[in-house]
Amino acid sequence: MSLLCQSWPVTQTWWIIKHVAFEGPALIGTELSARGIGYSVCEPFAGDGLPEASECAGLVVMGGPMNALDDDGHPHLAAERALIRDCLDLGVPVIGVCLGAQLLAAALGANVFEGPAGEFGAGTVTLTDAAKSDKVFGGIGGEVPVVHWHGDTFDLPAGAVLLAGSASYPHQAFRVGENAYGLQFHVELTAAELPVLREHMPTGTAPDADQLAEIEAVGRTIIGAFLG
Numbered sequence: 001m002s003l004l005c006q007s008w009p010v011t012q013t014w015w016i017i018k019h020v021a022f023e024g025p026a027l028i029g030t031e032l033s034a035r036g037i038g039y040s041v042c043e044p045f046a047g048d049g050l051p052e053a054s055e056c057a058g059l060v061v062m063g064g065p066m067n068a069l070d071d072d073g074h075p076h077l078a079a080e081r082a083l084i085r086d087c088l089d090l091g092v093p094v095i096g097v098c099l100g101a102q103l104l105a106a107a108l109g110a111n112v113f114e115g116p117a118g119e120f121g122a123g124t125v126t127l128t129d130a131a132k133s134d135k136v137f138g139g140i141g142g143e144v145p146v147v148h149w150h151g152d153t154f155d156l157p158a159g160a161v162l163l164a165g166s167a168s169y170p171h172q173a174f175r176v177g178e179n180a181y182g183l184q185f186h187v188e189l190t191a192a193e194l195p196v197l198r199e200h201m202p203t204g205t206a207p208d209a210d211q212l213a214e215i216e217a218v219g220r221t222i223i224g225a226f227l228g
Helices: 027-034 075-091 101-105 129-133 193-201 209-227
Strands: 002-004 013-016 039-041 056-061 095-099 111-128 144-156 162-167 173-176 180-183
Touching: 013 027, 013 075, 027 039, 056 075, 056 101, 056 162, 075 095, 075 180, 095 101, 101 111, 101 144, 101 180, 111 180, 111 209, 129 162, 193 209
Parallel strands: 013 039, 013 056, 056 095, 095 180
Antiparallel strands: 002 039, 111 144, 111 162, 162 173, 173 180
């Protein structure tokens, strides 16, 4: 387990859950550090144990190539969904990115399933009317530049507020309560992640540096608004 930027009491910190070694928090970690917020990184695929919800000042659940319900291949996913539910019950801020959004939806009882076709590369999502008054997405505008990197999707959980969608994937962002957000897309990526994207995304789909600069600018606004 790697511990970074520790400043919270050891009994409570922000936790970031990774599902593959190469996909880290990127801009989310940068913005946490800029606010003096300590965080711990948990890699359950490498044998790390998950924290208890009572230990979490906030929870960030990152992406990965597996299905959110593939408990046979990845036994820790069931425990992650339980952790997410416990955090929601305690009012702990939660943000799920890509697979993390699917895990959040699944933790709330929504179905997660294969999408119509993989959606990869730089693109946009369209904000809903509800997003205009949302504390995270309000004031950004109707179209948001993002990186798409997914092949699964999900039904909107009961009681969730839909915030963004695209033509092929209508459920791209949602909010549950006041402090839990699921983002199917990526806005946490910066030019520093470009070599990783070129290595791991399907050939020819990685965004270029100019596209990432535009996405990073929006990502700072979105992530900053979530963190407060």
